Amino acid sequence: MNAKRLAETILYFFFPIFLLLIIWEAISRLEMLNPALISRPTEIFTALWKLLLKTSLSGQPILITHIYFSLYRLFFSFIIAVAIGVGLGILMGRSNKIYWFFESLITVAMPIPGIAWAPIFMIWLGFGDPTIITVGALAAFFPIVYNTAAGVRSVKKEMIWAAQSMGADEKTIFFKVLLPSSAAFIFTGFKLGLARGWRTIIAVEMIAASLWGLGFMIFDARDYLQPSIIYGGIIVLAALYFFIESLIKLIEQKTIEKWGMVRPEVV
Amino acid sequence: MRKGRIKLKAINITKIFDEGKRKVAALENFNLEVRENEFTVIVGPTGCGKSTFLYLVAGFEEPTKGEILLDGKPLTKPGPDRGFVFQEPNLYPWRTVLGNIMFGLEIMGVPKEDAVKKAMYYVNMVGLKGFENAYPHTLSGGMKQRVGIARALAYNPEILLMDEPFGALDAQTRKVMQQELIKIWERAKKTVVFVTHSVIEAVYLADTIVVMTARPGRVKGIINVNLPRPRSYTDEKYLSIRKKVLSLLEEEVTKTLAIQRKL
Amino acid sequence: MVFPISKIVKVLRFLFPLLISLAIWELLATFHLLDPKLVPSPSRITLTMYSLTVPQPTLLVYLYRSIYRFTIGYGLGAILGIGVGILMGINKHFYRMASPILSLLISVPTIAWVPLFLITVGIGDETIILAIFLGCFFAIVYNTMNGIRSINKELIWASKIMGAKKTTIFSKVLLPGASVSIITGLRLAVGYSWRALVGAEMLASISGGIGYLVYAARAFNAVNIMFTGLVIIALGGLIIDNLVLGALEKKTIEKWGMIKKRV
Ligand SMILES: Nc1ncnc2c1ncn2[C@@H]1O[C@H](COP(=O)(O)OP(=O)(O)OP(=O)(O)O)[C@@H](O)[C@H]1O
Numbered sequence: 001m002n003a004k005r006l007a008e009t010i011l012y013f014f015f016p017i018f019l020l021l022i023i024w025e026a027i028s029r030l031e032m033l034n035p036a037l038i039s040r041p042t043e044i045f046t047a048l049w050k051l052l053l054k055t056s057l058s059g060q061p062i063l064i065t066h067i068y069f070s071l072y073r074l075f076f077s078f079i080i081a082v083a084i085g086v087g088l089g090i091l092m093g094r095s096n097k098i099y100w101f102f103e104s105l106i107t108v109a110m111p112i113p114g115i116a117w118a119p120i121f122m123i124w125l126g127f128g129d130p131t132i133i134t135v136g137a138l139a140a141f142f143p144i145v146y147n148t149a150a151g152v153r154s155v156k157k158e159m160i161w162a163a164q165s166m167g168a169d170e171k172t173i174f175f176k177v178l179l180p181s182s183a184a185f186i187f188t189g190f191k192l193g194l195a196r197g198w199r200t201i202i203a204v205e206m207i208a209a210s211l212w213g214l215g216f217m218i219f220d221a222r223d224y225l226q227p228s229i230i231y232g233g234i235i236v237l238a239a240l241y242f243f244i245e246s247l248i249k250l251i252e253q254k255t256i257e258k259w260g261m262v263r264p265e266v267v
Numbered sequence: 268m269r270k271g272r273i274k275l276k277a278i279n280i281t282k283i284f285d286e287g288k289r290k291v292a293a294l295e296n297f298n299l300e301v302r303e304n305e306f307t308v309i310v311g312p313t314g315c316g317k318s319t320f321l322y323l324v325a326g327f328e329e330p331t332k333g334e335i336l337l338d339g340k341p342l343t344k345p346g347p348d349r350g351f352v353f354q355e356p357n358l359y360p361w362r363t364v365l366g367n368i369m370f371g372l373e374i375m376g377v378p379k380e381d382a383v384k385k386a387m388y389y390v391n392m393v394g395l396k397g398f399e400n401a402y403p404h405t406l407s408g409g410m411k412q413r414v415g416i417a418r419a420l421a422y423n424p425e426i427l428l429m430d431e432p433f434g435a436l437d438a439q440t441r442k443v444m445q446q447e448l449i450k451i452w453e454r455a456k457k458t459v460v461f462v463t464h465s466v467i468e469a470v471y472l473a474d475t476i477v478v479m480t481a482r483p484g485r486v487k488g489i490i491n492v493n494l495p496r497p498r499s500y501t502d503e504k505y506l507s508i509r510k511k512v513l514s515l516l517e518e519e520v521t522k523t524l525a526i527q528r529k530l
Numbered sequence: 531m532v533f534p535i536s537k538i539v540k541v542l543r544f545l546f547p548l549l550i551s552l553a554i555w556e557l558l559a560t561f562h563l564l565d566p567k568l569v570p571s572p573s574r575i576t577l578t579m580y581s582l583t584v585p586q587p588t589l590l591v592y593l594y595r596s597i598y599r600f601t602i603g604y605g606l607g608a609i610l611g612i613g614v615g616i617l618m619g620i621n622k623h624f625y626r627m628a629s630p631i632l633s634l635l636i637s638v639p640t641i642a643w644v645p646l647f648l649i650t651v652g653i654g655d656e657t658i659i660l661a662i663f664l665g666c667f668f669a670i671v672y673n674t675m676n677g678i679r680s681i682n683k684e685l686i687w688a689s690k691i692m693g694a695k696k697t698t699i700f701s702k703v704l705l706p707g708a709s710v711s712i713i714t715g716l717r718l719a720v721g722y723s724w725r726a727l728v729g730a731e732m733l734a735s736i737s738g739g740i741g742y743l744v745y746a747a748r749a750f751n752a753v754n755i756m757f758t759g760l761v762i763i764a765l766g767g768l769i770i771d772n773l774v775l776g777a778l779e780k781k782t783i784e785k786w787g788m789i790k791k792r793v
């Protein structure tokens with residue numbers, strides 16, 4: 001019974017996508033679209049397949065290496081953003097003065113898109129990983145610090161008092177009360193930060209990467225007029241993010257939801 | 268008391284909710300007659316299908332089997348011959364008190380001036396004068412519920428369907444609302460079908476009390492309340508009727524609890 | 531208009547940390563602790579802004595260009611996005627077909643489309659406008675659809691029983707009921723479109739636009755111009771968000787109590 005349900009869900013999900021691809025293929029076969037500009041789905045998948053099999057001159061599998069570089073940049077950006085964001089967020093949550101000082105700075109700087117920082121960082125740090133990872137971290141930092149501070153500030157005084165009256169010291173209060181009760185907020189910050197970091201890294205790779213990365217791959221394909229590689233890249237991006245998101249959902253179910261601490265989500 | 272003609276008739280109603288894995292029979296062979304201008308109160312254990320029955324009468328949902336006759340004609344879809352008061356007020360937050368109460372008249376195409384006049388009459392009737400331009404979120408729970416009642420009355424439906432309208436209120440407000448409802452009903456002369464959990468409330472309000480069985484819901488017994496109004500909660504006849512209803516109900520509540528324990 | 535003291539205090543409290551940071555930054559620059567070729571001082575940035583505005587309003591022309599592109603792209607995205615969102619919200623079949631495609635496309639970074647448009651549409655305004663459009667479109671579709679699909683069915687029922695026709699239900703229940711979600715979507719989407727604008731202008735502008743200003747400055751290592759661009763980008767985003775959509779929010783869903791007032 002359950003397997004049938006699962007199959008149904010999968011069918012409902014993939015059927016419209018297949019249908020779209022078939023219609024698209026049919027239209028381009030009928031030569032209603034300019035093939036130099038709009039690729040057929042079959043072409044796109046062939047291109048992707050080739051990219052997956054082909055290796056570069058130095059023997060690296062091309063598509064995998066592009067993916068690897070983007071993911072590894074995301075990883076380091078995220079780690080840096082979490083370290084600084086959670087640290088500062090907790091300080092902001094605990095002290096009204098620190099909160100007041102940084103809140104306006106964050107409000108002003110947060111809406112600046114990550115990619116707008118890229119040219120400046122390229123002057124400071126040059127092409128490649130340092131710039132890409134730093135700008136990615138900067139982009140991911142804001143939602144993390146913002147939500148962490150909000151989370152710590154949302155912890156009810158009564159909960160801290162209750163722990164104090166049971167004789168808990170500062171350290172215990174921090175690890176046993178503050179962190180768990182703001183976990184849902186911090187997790188939301190992580191999610192938003194990861195998404196923001198990912199988008200920024202792909203964008204910055206377009207202008208600041210010199211050889212690898214999905215953003216670079218897509219932008220480079222433009223120079224050689226290879227729309228099917230761009231489409232392929234878009235599909236890979238969608239699939240990768242879909243995968244990352246499902247992973248996050250799984251983690252969320254195993255932790256936050258189990259503790260009954262879900263927070264209404266704003267995209 | 269002389270009996271009015273039959274306004275509403277439910278014939279062998281069965282309603283089964285199909286949730287894929289589980290099928291839930293909310294009502295099974297449910298039969299009921301409701302007389303014109305009478306105040307009929309339905310009581311029953313939780314989950315026995317009271318709301319479901321009201322939804323069927325309202326036309327929000329369709330019965331799996333059986334049919335419901337309104338004035339002898341089979342009932343199909345929702346329509347302004349009926350008014351509905353939900354357990355939660357369910358007001359439109361983007362409309363003021365007056366705007367909510369006027370909505371039915373607006374839908375009927377009553378000219379604005381007349382609609383305002385009529386709606387204001389009901390604003391006064393439910394004691395909300397001075398609040399007509401307030402938005403629902405600024406009102407207390409009791410006030411919201413009164414707007415809900417006024418909204419259902421304003422377009423003058425023949426039948427009023429009320430699903431535990433006072434369930435969420437505190438005891439004091441509840442009493443006041445019961446008294447007001449009786450006044451409104453006596454003035455406006457309507458057929459009322461009222462669902463409640465509270466036996467005290469049922470005996471205070473009803474001409475006829477319908478006791479339902481545990482799920483799947485059926486009619487367990489019908490008790491006529493021939494007490495003059497306004498009724499007193501301490502009157503001896505009142506207490507004896509209350510006892511009768513309670514004893515009918517108790518068996519069913521025990522059954523419900525037993526079912527829940529098994530689940 | 532008279533500003534209450536508390537409002538002025540609030541603004542000052544907000545500005546004070548910014549001013550302190552700027553002052554520290556300026557001091558560091560004055561004492562040559564920052565390399566002016568890498569980090570210009572706030573006063574130099576201000577001077578740059580001035581020299582880019584007087585006598586020739588280059589900066590304003592660039593900004594105007596961005597705002598022009600933004601208005602078209604975002605406007606189209608909002609209109610079509612709300613339209614498609616409504617369709618997905620009210621039509622089950624359309625929802626079934628479109629929602630998987632939506633959930634895939636919504637996770638593609640907007641900037642990834644730009645190289646494609648560079649090939650198919652070419653460098654220039656159209657590509658940038660398309661990027662702005664895509665930047666906001668999916669978020670608006672998603673939020674509109676969700677808003678309609680999550681309206682309490684009781685609110686719809688309440689209008690049906692009052693005799694509302696489909697068109698009335700749509701315009702007087704579904705649309706206002708979804709307004710919280712629609713406005714939230716519009717508001718989020720401003721940020722997304724603004725982001726897409728900056729990115730697309732960097733990659734696809736031949737002339738004009740604030741993103742192009744920042745990117746083109748790279749050729750001369752003109753950090754002061756880059757910082758000028760950043761300031762404008764930050765202010766532009768804040769202003770559109772607060773003045774335009776904030777005002778819309780106050781007039782509608784905040785008044786109706788459907789969201790809490792922003793503190
Ligand atoms: N839309 C639905 N889908 C599936 N099951 C439903 C649905 N509506 C009601 N039920 C089930 O039908 C049964 C009767 O529900 P109903 O709401 O009519 O009970 P009720 O008598 O009004 O209970 P209460 O006094 O708690 O309001 C319940 O077991 C409920 O779970």
Ligand SMILES: [Mg+2]
Pocket residue numbers: 317318319430
């Ligand atoms: Mg009920």
